Amino acid sequence: MARPAATHKPKIPSKTDPKGIRAGLPPEEVASFDERFRAAMAEATENLDLVPVMDVLEHYHRLAWTYTADPAGYRRMFDTAARVLAGEDVPRVPGDVIKADLAARTAASR
Numbered sequence: 001m002a003r004p005a006a007t008h009k010p011k012i013p014s015k016t017d018p019k020g021i022r023a024g025l026p027p028e029e030v031a032s033f034d035e036r037f038r039a040a041m042a043e044a045t046e047n048l049d050l051v052p053v054m055d056v057l058e059h060y061h062r063l064a065w066t067y068t069a070d071p072a073g074y075r076r077m078f079d080t081a082a083r084v085l086a087g088e089d090v091p092r093v094p095g096d097v098i099k100a101d102l103a104a105r106t107a108a109s110r
Contacts, residue, residue, distance in 0.1 A: 024064030
């Protein structure tokens with residue numbers, strides 16, 4: 001009897017793991033992350049306040065999560081956004097259709 005092919009589950013970084021977040025970023029975002037993270041750490045050291053650090057981690061965690069989960073989809077998203085900003089007429093999907101698709105996918109994954 002044939003076994004189903006194993007599905008690859010990407011390793012999504014923890015929300016509070018700077019190394020993991022950095023490793024999960026698209027290459028073009030790493031320098032920006034490094035700069036903003038170091039600035040936030042310096043500010044946190046000066047003010048004894050970790051909120052700026054957590055804000056940077058939260059922002060870049062979203063990027064790392066999206067990129068790690070679907071690198072090709074991440075690239076398509078930015079390509080489409082650039083085309084919209086350039087004034088191109090790109091196909092769009094109504095919000096209610098997207099919500100219905102997400103609900104169906106969520107239900108199917110349970």
